[in-house]
Amino acid sequence: MKMINNISRNIVSGIVAPLALTVGGFNTSAKAQAPGIVGIDHVGINVPNLEQGVQFFHDLFGFEQVTKLGPFAMDANWKKNFHIHDNAGAVTVVMMRAGDGSNIELFGYTPPVGSTVQPYRDDISATHISLYTTDIKATKAFLESKGIQFLTDINAGMFDTEGESWVYFETPWGASIELNSYPNGKGYEKQKPAVKLWNPATAAQLTTETYNKAFLQSFAVKQVAVWNETDSVARLPKLKEIYQNDIAFFDEEGSTNGIASLNARISKLQQQNARFKFSLIKIDNSNNMVRYYWNYGPASKPNLISGMDLIILEGGKIRTLNVFLDKLPPAAK
Structure with missing residues (x-):
């Protein structure tokens, strides 16, 4: 009878959060401060060669080009408002579907007169993107076989990020991108928080x-x-x-x-x-x-x-x- 008493804890078919709050891992209870906001739609990335950028994300990660706009000329006011070099030419924009995560938007400028020097990580507005993988070792091995250079070894999270693994690699144009993985969740989830971080693996x-x-x-x-x-x-x-x-x-x-x-x-x-x-x-x-x-x-x-x-x-x-x-x-x- 002890087994019967413990079934509610032991069986894999356990009680989950109410459907109104969670479907497939999505927390839908958060209230946006700005009316209408739902979440991140896309992340924009400047690349020195648009075709190279599209091929890189498609061939290595399976991201799919969905839309392409341009090339468009930019007038002086546009360049001033968006802090673009005065001698920049036209811009072409490609939007790619990035698996079960945010879309990515690639910007290619012709001619590419912007700086090719990567910003320091502690510079204001310096950013990176992270790609979730269910098998970080296999993904790293595959990318290395394609000549991709990694900046770190695979690291293990601790405390709130216990259970997470992460590593950084470099794109052909010098930007750093992170791989991360936490197939069994992160440490903070043990506290059963009211709000959980979004996870592309559960999308x-x-x-x-x-x-x-x-x-x-x-x-x-x-x-x-x-x-x-x-x-x-x-x-x-x-x-x-x-x-x-x-x-x-x-x-x-x-x-x-x-x-x-x-x-x-x-x-x-x-x-x-x-x-x-x-x-x-x-x-x-x-x-x-x-x-x-x-x-x-x-x-x-x-x-x-x-x-x-x-x-x-x-x-x-x-x-x-x-x-x-x-x-x-x-x-x-």
């Missing part, structure tokens, strides 16, 4: 993708099979079939990012609740948001526990999964 979009009943039923069967598979090695290819590589999973124990971490979480659940099995109650959806209702328990009482997974699909695979409990067993006397 997901509601779309107009539609899935018919046949797909949903097949999907549900695979989901049950994955969570009931006791062999972690055999489970891994099944996970990859229905989960995105950067799956963001949320339950009462916290957040988990990536298939490997989720695989470990399932193994932990099965070790804590031997001979328990999941079974499907029902599944439905609204576009790419899916509600998956389940039972969990031993053969003698298969509906001992029940709950619902709120899932967002991307390309037919799970991108985020938030777990809600509907029923727990009564505490033993």
